[in-house]
Amino acid sequence: MNISDIEAENSDISVKTKLQHVLDCLEKPKQVHNTINKVETLLEINYNTPLSYYHPKIISIGPYHHGKNNLLSMENTKYKYLNNLLSRCVDKDRNMLDRFVEAACKMEENVRDCYGEVLVNIKQDEFLEMLVLDGCFLIEFLLKFHFHEVYQSMSMANWSIPLIRKDLLLLENQIPFSVLEIFYSISQIKEPSNIRDLAIEFLSNGTITSIPEQYHEIVPYHLLHLLHISLHPNFASNYNHDHVSTSSLLLQQIPFTWILSWLLKYVSGILNTNTNLSTAKLVPTAVELQNSGVKFKTVEQQDHNFLNIQFENGILKIPSLIINFDTVSLIVNLLAFEQSRADVGSYVTNYTAFMSSIVKTTCDVMALQSFHIIKRQLYNDDDVVIFFSRIGDREIRIWKEDDRNYLDGIIQKVNEFCNNPIYRFKVMVKRNFNKSKVIITLISTTAMLAYSAWKTIM
Numbered sequence: 001m002n003i004s005d006i007e008a009e010n011s012d013i014s015v016k017t018k019l020q021h022v023l024d025c026l027e028k029p030k031q032v033h034n035t036i037n038k039v040e041t042l043l044e045i046n047y048n049t050p051l052s053y054y055h056p057k058i059i060s061i062g063p064y065h066h067g068k069n070n071l072l073s074m075e076n077t078k079y080k081y082l083n084n085l086l087s088r089c090v091d092k093d094r095n096m097l098d099r100f101v102e103a104a105c106k107m108e109e110n111v112r113d114c115y116g117e118v119l120v121n122i123k124q125d126e127f128l129e130m131l132v133l134d135g136c137f138l139i140e141f142l143l144k145f146h147f148h149e150v151y152q153s154m155s156m157a158n159w160s161i162p163l164i165r166k167d168l169l170l171l172e173n174q175i176p177f178s179v180l181e182i183f184y185s186i187s188q189i190k191e192p193s194n195i196r197d198l199a200i201e202f203l204s205n206g207t208i209t210s211i212p213e214q215y216h217e218i219v220p221y222h223l224l225h226l227l228h229i230s231l232h233p234n235f236a237s238n239y240n241h242d243h244v245s246t247s248s249l250l251l252q253q254i255p256f257t258w259i260l261s262w263l264l265k266y267v268s269g270i271l272n273t274n275t276n277l278s279t280a281k282l283v284p285t286a287v288e289l290q291n292s293g294v295k296f297k298t299v300e301q302q303d304h305n306f307l308n309i310q311f312e313n314g315i316l317k318i319p320s321l322i323i324n325f326d327t328v329s330l331i332v333n334l335l336a337f338e339q340s341r342a343d344v345g346s347y348v349t350n351y352t353a354f355m356s357s358i359v360k361t362t363c364d365v366m367a368l369q370s371f372h373i374i375k376r377q378l379y380n381d382d383d384v385v386i387f388f389s390r391i392g393d394r395e396i397r398i399w400k401e402d403d404r405n406y407l408d409g410i411i412q413k414v415n416e417f418c419n420n421p422i423y424r425f426k427v428m429v430k431r432n433f434n435k436s437k438v439i440i441t442l443i444s445t446t447a448m449l450a451y452s453a454w455k456t457i458m
Contacts, residue, residue, distance in 0.1 A: 035221035036174045037116035037340045038064055053329045054336070056167040058160065061134050063119050063127070064172045078133045081140040088143065089187045097132075099186050104131045107179060114176045114221070116340070134175055135183045138168075138223075139195070145202045146192060166326050169203065171333045171340070174222035196226060203227045224337055225344065231334075233307040233347050233406050282357040283414050286364035289316065292418040296371040307351050311410045314417055318368075321355075323384050324377035335391065350405045356388040 039054045059074040060066050089096050105128060112119055112127070119127065141164075144150040150161065167173055184195040192198050197210045203223060208230050220226040284292065299308065299317045310317040321327065334348040359365060359374075362381040368374040369381075376384055 033113045034116045035114045035176070035225075035341065036062065036064075036171065037336075038172050039336050053325075053332050054170055054172055056170055056173045058163045059167050059173075061138070061168065061173045062175045063115065063122050063130065066122070066130055075133075078137040081137045081144075082133060085136045085140040085143075085187065088140070088189065096186075100132045100136060100183060101128060103182050103186060104128045104135075104179075107131070107176075107182065111176055111179065131175065131179060132183075135179045138175075138180060139184055139187065142195075142198045142202050143189070146198055162326060165203065165205065166329055169224050169227060169330055169333060171224055171336050174224060177220045177222050177226060196220070199223060199226055200230050204230065221341075224333060228334055228337060228344060228348070231305055231307055231348070232345070233305070282354060283411055284358070284418055285360045286358045286367040287361070289358065289414070289418065290367060294414065294417065296368065296373060298372045307347055307406075309351070309354065309407060309410055311413050311417075316414065318373045320372055320375060322375045322377060323379050323387070328387060332391070347406050350407050352388070352391050354407050354411070356391060359385060359388045361385060 039051065056065050056071060058071065060068060060071040065071060086096050108124065108128060108131070111131060122130070141150070145161075180195055180199070194210075200208050200211060203226065211226075211230055212232075215229050215232060218229050220229060283289070286296070290296070293314060295315045297315050297317045299310065299319045306319045306321050308319055331348065331352065335352065338344060338346050338349050359368070362385055365374060365376075365381040365384045369376070374384065379387075
């Protein structure tokens, strides 16, 4: 065999090796990257929201806030909880810790890829220690909450639990949920058997005990994503591009509706009142909705899902929303998460766009407060307006670009109701019926309609 033959054979082997490598890569399951991002890296985010809404106050989870001085006090607690979890495991030998570390080593590359930036400042040993410590702490903490042991095992005041819950729902303060599932499987804890239900019980403060079966196939990226899944609104009842009500179809066939529309403008001119709605991009404001005859009603949701808005028979039902630091923090982090991932839906974005459309002034806030739809804590009416206005313009722009808006059917029905001249005329008459000009106009118009009908019949 000469040199050229050897080179040709080596070339064939090289090509085969490269092709086989590509085929092997294709056979491997695709790893999802960048599921946990820093808010500052989301260049399109423009809420003018203080970064304090995205940063933990009591505990760090994951690498972004790891080692910060104001969070170090909880590190000792993490070690205590790790020891508690090892004692709780079915197999209590010292090899259990080795199993956690071994699993973390196997996951390290994939876990690092989940973060939106290269973690060059965290070496392997430090990263693995953080992963085991944070993952085991979360599992033990969730177990203690489930078994009502959280206050017995450590000096934790009642006020600290909501702070921990808030910190665990920050986009920057996450580890992949797959880490929790693998660690939970290693621990061989039999009850509860499902780490998802265990986590959602704490994150929802007991209002949600399990994920609906239809969403079981969705694999959560992290705890914030898990709560996002649990808030999934009922698309079937709201989403309907082709909805046209029966009353609307009938009204389109009644000639006197045109006369009524003209009469509405004519009488409004006499009374110097304005019946035109503002150029709101989605729906009129709360005050304008009331002026159009829409009635508000709060909905007490058993699962506290604030996204389930309904509209039927002129009644707009909106779940109660408590406006405080925790709520604002949760909403802006859910918004940031939806922006960072195109595959998770945009229903929180849709909700905030809708709310920012009906809340434009303090009068709108007061109108919703009177029906207990908005309950503010540590905020005044101006703060509520500012919050919704900051996120509103951008969310409405995204709304127009997204074809998966779960509130489309609601918006269509609300605007259809508000633009119905019969409803608007009834509201105007009810408000101004004591004015003599309205009475005279009504009598003359009724006579004109009666005469027109008589002429048609004859």
